[in-house]
Amino acid sequence: MPELPDLEVLRRRLEKELRESRVVDVEVLKDRALRTRYFKPAVLKKGVLLEVSRKGKNLVFEFHSGFKLLFQPLLRGWVSFEMPGDAVPLMKLSFEGDRDLYFIEYEDKGMAGLYIVRKLEGLNFMKKLGPDPLSEEFTLDYLAGAIRGRKNGLKSFLVDQKAIAGVGNAYADEILWEAEFSPFRNCTDLSEEDVERLFRAIRTVLDSAISVLEDVSGGGLPPFEYREHLKVHRREGQPCPRCGAAIKAVYEGDRGTFFCPECQR
Ligand SMILES: [Zn+2]
Known part of the structure; x- marks a missing residue:
């Protein structure tokens, strides 16, 4: 699943490429992917792109006209300037200068x-999102307040989009490895210094x-789900880069939690 870092780099690149460009055509290629019906896709035609923003794991294309196109990739969605052979096309935005942008799903x-x-607040899932870790709202005070009173484990807390928007399964594992906390450690168990470390x-x-x-x-768009740099996520059995102990995995369905049983406490 694309997470905050993937989508942030994608956002920056798209904005650099397409800002102030005009849409010349819009094609919905998979009808069920379009989840709103108040506006016809044609309202985006002739629109000039003002900016590309991101909130959590959602990308927002905002036009001077006031219309916004929100893309929620969830597990396998992505964006590309060429149509990859192994993906399903969802929508194509054609920009002036012969540039086609494909919204796709692997x-x-x-x-x-x-x-x-027109307004993101009209979307229920957007209203419920917590602050984005790259935003100014995400402060140490916010984190301390959000974690207080939680009775679940640290991993569940980190992936809860209502608490923090943008962290998913992979980066939650990485953050907990970095902080040297067990993913199963209870939120109530954290001291003030621990919260600061997190x-x-x-x-x-x-x-x-x-x-x-x-x-x-x-110079281009980031690859879909690049994960080579991760230290513990999907590294079961490999040595912990800090202490050398074998990385452990605990599965819940097909979702794995990866951690070092020695140095994460
Ligand atoms: Zn270790």
């Missing part, structure tokens, strides 16, 4: 969605992933 999951709106780990892991992804993208 595997026909039917999960990735597109929403055409806060720093969130920033460090996300910032360094963004710079890795900037590098591997070269």
Whole structure:
């Protein structure tokens, strides 16, 4: 699943490429991917792109006209300037200067969605999102308040989009490894210093992933779900880069939690 670093680098690149460009054509290629019906896709035609923003794991294309196109990739959605042979096309935005932007889904999951709106607050899932870790609202005070009173484990807390928007299964594992906390440690168990350590780990892991992804993208869009730089996520049995103990995995359905049983407490 694309998470905050993937989508942040994608956002930056798309904005750089397409800002102030005019849409010349819109084609919905998978009808069920378009989740709103108040506006016809044609309202985006002739629209000039003002900016591309991101909230959590959602990308928002905002036009001077006031219309917004929100893309929610969920598990396998992505965006590309060429149509990859192994993906399902959902929508095509053609920009002036012969540039086609494809909204796609790797595997026909039917999960990735597109929403055409004027106000993002009209979308229920957007209203419920917590602050984005790259935003100013995400402070140490916010984190301390959000974690207080939680009775679940740290991993469940980190992936809860209502608490923090943008962290998913992979980066939650990485953040907890960085902070040296067990994913199963209870939120109520954290001292003030622990919360500070978690806060720093969130920033460090996300910032360094963004710079890795900037590098591997070269001049283009980032690859879908680049994960080579991760230290514990999907590294079961491999040595912990800090202490050398074998990385452990605990599965819940097909969702795995990966951690070092020695140095994460
Ligand atoms: Zn370790």
